[in-house]
Amino acid sequence: MTLHEIHVTVNDEPEQVAVPANMTLMRMLREKLALTGTKNGCSAGECGACTVLLNGEPVNSCMVLAVECDGARIVTVEGLAGEDRLAPVQETILRAGGVQCGFCTPGILISAHALLERNPTPSDDEIREALVGNLCRCTGYLPILESVREAARMQSAAG
Amino acid sequence: MKSAGTKSSASPVGEDVPRIDARQKVTGAAIFADDIQFGDSLLHARIKRSPHPHALVRKIDTTRARALPGVKAVVTGEDFPRHIGLYLQDRYIFCRDRVRYVGDPVAGVAATTPEIAQKALDLIEVDYEVLEPVLDPELGTHAEAAILHPDLGQYVVAGFIFPKPGTNISNHFKIRKGDVVGAWGRCAAIVEHRYRIPHIQHVPIEPHVAVARVEPSGEITLWGSSQSPFAQRNLIAQSMGISQSQMRVVAPLVGGGFGSKAGVSMEALVVAIATKVPGRSVKLLLTREEEFYTAFVRQGLVSHFKMGCDAKGRLLAMENVFYWDGGAYTEYGVNVTRAAGYSSSGPYEVPNIKTDSYCVYTNHPVGGPMRGFGMPEMHAGLEQCIDELALKVGMDAVEFRRINCLKAGSPLPTGSKMHPTGLPVCIDKAADAIGWGKKPAASAPNKRRGKGLALMWKAPAMPPNAGSSAWVELAEDGTVTVGVGGQEIGQGVFTVAAQMAAAALGVPYESVRIASPVDTRYSPYEWQTVASRLTWSMGNAIVNAARDAKRQILGTVGEAWEETPEDLDIVNGVVISYKTEKEIPLKNLAVYGLPKPNDQGWRGGPVIGRGAFMPTYVTGLDPETGQGERSVVHFTTGAQAVELEVDLDTGRIEILRGVSAFDVGKAINPAQVKAQMEGGFVQGMSSALFESLNLKDGVVRSPSFVDYRIATTADAPRDLQSFIVEEAQDDGPWGARGIGEHSMVPTIPAIANAIYDAVGVRLEGPPFTAEKVYLAMLEAGVVK
Incomplete structure (x- = not known):
C-alpha cells in the first residue's frame, strides 16, 4: 500500500x-x-x-x-505530565483510587484534562457527561469522578 | 529498646498505602500484552469461525487461502489431534469433526498483515452439515435432545466432576441432607420459584491478546493477557504434546480480567498457528466483536427453588434444581456447577436440603469463570425467595435473615461446620446504613421508592490442592524484590503482596518491589489468579518466604553479634537487638554478608527466602450425597442494600444509594478493599439493569458496546457506602480472606427486592430494563 x-x-x-x-x-x-x-x-x-x-x-x-x-x-x-511533575488529574486519580487495571486510565485522563481545560469548574453532571464515553469496568467510576473534582479544586487553588 | 507497639504501628499491613503500579498506569508507561513490540517480522493471525451453532464439518479446503501472497501458514484441526480442557478435556484446539457454537474455531491463518490474514479467511471453504442445536439447558437434559458430545465417556476428567455419558450433562452435583420430603409437612410457609439468568460477559476493556513464538528447538514462548500463566503452560503443553518445561508463558499487566482471561481461552489457537512458522512471532488480537462472540461467557442459569420455614420463621427445608447453560465446551462450567451445589443453601442454616446442580452442554458460547463463579446467578433467585418466604410467614425480611443466617459453628449443607463469620454484623451494618424500615417519599409523583437487601457467601472454588509459592530477595541497597506468580489484574494484588512482604520481613513498604511481568520461566508457581484466593493463598506463601529470608538474616547477624536470633528483629529495614540495642541496616549485609573479625573471612551472603502454601485439609465429597468433612477452605460472607426509584411512566430504575458490608477477615489495604466493594457493586448493578448477550438461535445479538450496554459514568450511583468487617480467618495472613468477587454477588437480588418494595413486581430474571419493568407493572395493574 x-x-x-x-x-x-x-x-x-x-x-x-x-x-x-x-x-x-x-x-x-x-x-x-x-x-x-x-x-x-x-x-x-x-x-x-x-x-x-x-x-x-x-x-x-x-x-x-x-x-x-x-x-x-x-x-x-x-x-500530560510535565518534566518532573504529574498533571493535576494524574495526581488526583492516584490519590482518589481511580486506577485499578489501568487500561481505561489513559483515555479517562485525556478526557478529564480536556474538560478542565475548557471548563475549570465543572459541575458533577458536567464531569459525568464529559467522561460518559470512557468505559471503566473496575472502579465503578466514583473515585474517578472524585479525582476530577479534586483536580479542579487543585487548579483553582493554584490560580 | 523498641517496644512491640512501635513495631506494629510501623507495619504497612492495614494501611492505605498507594498502589505500587499506579504511577506507571497514569503516565502511559505501564506495559500490557498488546504493547510489547515485536518488530516488523511479526505475523498476524486471524481465525475462521463457525457460522452455525451445531454442524458436522465435512470438508475444509484451504488451498486458495494458502496461495494468497503474504499468507505464511494456514492450520486446521487436522494437525492437532489432542484434547484440551481444565477440568474436563472436551475440546480440540481447532474443531476437527463438529462445530458446537457460533464462533467455534475451524481454521487459523498467519499472514504479514492483519488485512491479508482476514482476506485469507474468506478464501477458506468449509462444508458443513447443519444439525439441530440445543439452545436451552433444561431441554438439553431431555432424552430427545441432540447429543453434543457423543465421546463424553472417553474424555479425561477431574475426580470431583461427574459427567453422564450418553447425555448432555457434563456434571451432576448432588446434595442430599436430612429429610426434605418429611420437612415440607412441618412448614408454616413454603415458596417456590423459577428464575432465568441470561448469559452475560466480563467485558474487560482490554481485549484478549496473545503472541506465540516457536523456536526451532521446539520450545514455545507465549506472551498474553492472562490470569493463568501457569495453567496455560500446563494445559497448552499437554495439548501440544510437549513437556511443560518447554512451554514458557510471559504475562504482563492484565487490563481487566474478571475471569475471562483465566484458564485457556484463545491462547492455544495462536500457539498452534505458530508451530507452522518456527522462529516467527505470531499475534492474535481479538476484535471487540470477536470478544462478544467467542470469549468466555458467564453461563446462563435456569434455577428452581423451593423453600419452607416454620411459624417462627426458621428455615426447615430447601429443594433446588439448577440447570447451568455450560455451552459448547466446559472450561470452568462444571466447577461452577459444583460450587453452586455445595453453596446452594445460601448463607443460611438449612437442616434439610436436596440439590441437583447440572452443567449441560448447549450450542452456546463457552461458559468460563466470571467474578462470583456462579454465586451471583444462584443468589439472584435464592435471595428473592428468602424475601418472599419472610413476607409469607409475616416477618421482616432482615429479621428473617438475622434468625437464619450462618453463625460460627452452624452446620453447612455438606455436613461440616461454619468457621467464625461476621455475617450477622454485615447484616446490621447494611440495614442500618440504608435506613431499613424507613421509607422516604419519592422524589416525584410519578416515582416509587423502594429498599432491598440481600446476603451472600462464597468460597474459593478450586481443586483441593491449588498451590502458591513466592520468593524474597535482597539487593545490595537493602531493597527487597518479591517473586510471585499471581497476576495484577487491577485488583491491586501486587500492592498487597508488597505490603505483606514488607510487614513480614520488617522493611518499609516503599523498599519492596514485585518481580514482574510474571514469567513461568522465572516466577514462582501459582495455580491461577482466580477465586479471590491470592491475598489469602499467595499471601501465605509470601509471609513464609519473608520469614525464611528473615531467619537467614538474623542467623548471620546473631553469629556476628554472638547473640541468639530470638533476641533480634528487623524493624524498618534495620536489624536490631532487643538485648544489646545494637543496630545494623540491611544494606550493610544484604548481598556481601558480614566480615568476621581480624580478617578471618566472611559470614552470610546473598539472601533469598522461599515460601509455599497449599491447603492440605480439603476433602472430597460423596458423589451421591455431597457430604464430606471439609468441602472448601473458607467462605467470605457479606450483605448489600440498595435504595432505588422506579419511574412509573417509563419503568426506568435509578439506583440512589448502595451499601456493602463484607467480612474480609482482615483488610490488608482497607482503601483497596473498599475499591473492590464499590467496583463490584457497580458491576453487579450493571448486570442487574443492563446486561445480556441476547442469545437467539445460538447467535449473540449484542456484539458491541452499543448493543451490550455496561454501566457508564451516567449510571454510577451518587452514594455508595462500604463497610469492612473483620472476623479473622484462622489460616489467612493476618486473618485475611478474599473480597474481589464477592462484591457483585448480592447486587441483583438486592435490586430485585427493592423493585418489589417499590412497585410490587418481580421479574423472571435480569436485566431489569425499563421496558421489562414497565410491562411487568402493566401486567400487575400497577400502571394502566
Missing part, C-alpha cells in the same frame, strides 16, 4: 511519519511512534480507551485516519 508522509506534533515533539492511507491515528501512535499509552479497547469508537487530544479536542483516535492529521497537534497520555 502507498505510504503518505505526514508531519505532526506529538506531545510537543515534531514527527514525520509515513503511513498507509487506512492507518488510524491510534495505530500510528502505537505502531509507528511506540506511544503505547493510548489503548485499543474496541477499534470502534465505543470505549474511549484510545482518547487523545487532536488540536486540543478529545477524540477517539481509532476513528481518525492518520493521514487526516497532517499538520495537527496531538497530545497523548505520555504528554
Whole structure:
C-alpha cells in the first residue's frame, strides 16, 4: 500500500511519519511512534480507551485516519505530565483510587484534562457527561469522578 | 529498646498505602500484552469461525487461502489431534469433526498483515452439515435432545466432576441432607420459584491478546493477557504434546480480567498457528466483536427453588434444581456447577436440603469463570425467595435473615461446620446504613421508592490442592524484590503482596518491589489468579518466604553479634537487638554478608527466602450425597442494600444509594478493599439493569458496546457506602480472606427486592430494563 508522509506534533515533539492511507491515528501512535499509552479497547469508537487530544479536542483516535492529521497537534497520555511533575488529574486519580487495571486510565485522563481545560469548574453532571464515553469496568467510576473534582479544586487553588 | 507497639504501628499491613503500579498506569508507561513490540517480522493471525451453532464439518479446503501472497501458514484441526480442557478435556484446539457454537474455531491463518490474514479467511471453504442445536439447558437434559458430545465417556476428567455419558450433562452435583420430603409437612410457609439468568460477559476493556513464538528447538514462548500463566503452560503443553518445561508463558499487566482471561481461552489457537512458522512471532488480537462472540461467557442459569420455614420463621427445608447453560465446551462450567451445589443453601442454616446442580452442554458460547463463579446467578433467585418466604410467614425480611443466617459453628449443607463469620454484623451494618424500615417519599409523583437487601457467601472454588509459592530477595541497597506468580489484574494484588512482604520481613513498604511481568520461566508457581484466593493463598506463601529470608538474616547477624536470633528483629529495614540495642541496616549485609573479625573471612551472603502454601485439609465429597468433612477452605460472607426509584411512566430504575458490608477477615489495604466493594457493586448493578448477550438461535445479538450496554459514568450511583468487617480467618495472613468477587454477588437480588418494595413486581430474571419493568407493572395493574 502507498505510504503518505505526514508531519505532526506529538506531545510537543515534531514527527514525520509515513503511513498507509487506512492507518488510524491510534495505530500510528502505537505502531509507528511506540506511544503505547493510548489503548485499543474496541477499534470502534465505543470505549474511549484510545482518547487523545487532536488540536486540543478529545477524540477517539481509532476513528481518525492518520493521514487526516497532517499538520495537527496531538497530545497523548505520555504528554500530560510535565518534566518532573504529574498533571493535576494524574495526581488526583492516584490519590482518589481511580486506577485499578489501568487500561481505561489513559483515555479517562485525556478526557478529564480536556474538560478542565475548557471548563475549570465543572459541575458533577458536567464531569459525568464529559467522561460518559470512557468505559471503566473496575472502579465503578466514583473515585474517578472524585479525582476530577479534586483536580479542579487543585487548579483553582493554584490560580 | 523498641517496644512491640512501635513495631506494629510501623507495619504497612492495614494501611492505605498507594498502589505500587499506579504511577506507571497514569503516565502511559505501564506495559500490557498488546504493547510489547515485536518488530516488523511479526505475523498476524486471524481465525475462521463457525457460522452455525451445531454442524458436522465435512470438508475444509484451504488451498486458495494458502496461495494468497503474504499468507505464511494456514492450520486446521487436522494437525492437532489432542484434547484440551481444565477440568474436563472436551475440546480440540481447532474443531476437527463438529462445530458446537457460533464462533467455534475451524481454521487459523498467519499472514504479514492483519488485512491479508482476514482476506485469507474468506478464501477458506468449509462444508458443513447443519444439525439441530440445543439452545436451552433444561431441554438439553431431555432424552430427545441432540447429543453434543457423543465421546463424553472417553474424555479425561477431574475426580470431583461427574459427567453422564450418553447425555448432555457434563456434571451432576448432588446434595442430599436430612429429610426434605418429611420437612415440607412441618412448614408454616413454603415458596417456590423459577428464575432465568441470561448469559452475560466480563467485558474487560482490554481485549484478549496473545503472541506465540516457536523456536526451532521446539520450545514455545507465549506472551498474553492472562490470569493463568501457569495453567496455560500446563494445559497448552499437554495439548501440544510437549513437556511443560518447554512451554514458557510471559504475562504482563492484565487490563481487566474478571475471569475471562483465566484458564485457556484463545491462547492455544495462536500457539498452534505458530508451530507452522518456527522462529516467527505470531499475534492474535481479538476484535471487540470477536470478544462478544467467542470469549468466555458467564453461563446462563435456569434455577428452581423451593423453600419452607416454620411459624417462627426458621428455615426447615430447601429443594433446588439448577440447570447451568455450560455451552459448547466446559472450561470452568462444571466447577461452577459444583460450587453452586455445595453453596446452594445460601448463607443460611438449612437442616434439610436436596440439590441437583447440572452443567449441560448447549450450542452456546463457552461458559468460563466470571467474578462470583456462579454465586451471583444462584443468589439472584435464592435471595428473592428468602424475601418472599419472610413476607409469607409475616416477618421482616432482615429479621428473617438475622434468625437464619450462618453463625460460627452452624452446620453447612455438606455436613461440616461454619468457621467464625461476621455475617450477622454485615447484616446490621447494611440495614442500618440504608435506613431499613424507613421509607422516604419519592422524589416525584410519578416515582416509587423502594429498599432491598440481600446476603451472600462464597468460597474459593478450586481443586483441593491449588498451590502458591513466592520468593524474597535482597539487593545490595537493602531493597527487597518479591517473586510471585499471581497476576495484577487491577485488583491491586501486587500492592498487597508488597505490603505483606514488607510487614513480614520488617522493611518499609516503599523498599519492596514485585518481580514482574510474571514469567513461568522465572516466577514462582501459582495455580491461577482466580477465586479471590491470592491475598489469602499467595499471601501465605509470601509471609513464609519473608520469614525464611528473615531467619537467614538474623542467623548471620546473631553469629556476628554472638547473640541468639530470638533476641533480634528487623524493624524498618534495620536489624536490631532487643538485648544489646545494637543496630545494623540491611544494606550493610544484604548481598556481601558480614566480615568476621581480624580478617578471618566472611559470614552470610546473598539472601533469598522461599515460601509455599497449599491447603492440605480439603476433602472430597460423596458423589451421591455431597457430604464430606471439609468441602472448601473458607467462605467470605457479606450483605448489600440498595435504595432505588422506579419511574412509573417509563419503568426506568435509578439506583440512589448502595451499601456493602463484607467480612474480609482482615483488610490488608482497607482503601483497596473498599475499591473492590464499590467496583463490584457497580458491576453487579450493571448486570442487574443492563446486561445480556441476547442469545437467539445460538447467535449473540449484542456484539458491541452499543448493543451490550455496561454501566457508564451516567449510571454510577451518587452514594455508595462500604463497610469492612473483620472476623479473622484462622489460616489467612493476618486473618485475611478474599473480597474481589464477592462484591457483585448480592447486587441483583438486592435490586430485585427493592423493585418489589417499590412497585410490587418481580421479574423472571435480569436485566431489569425499563421496558421489562414497565410491562411487568402493566401486567400487575400497577400502571394502566
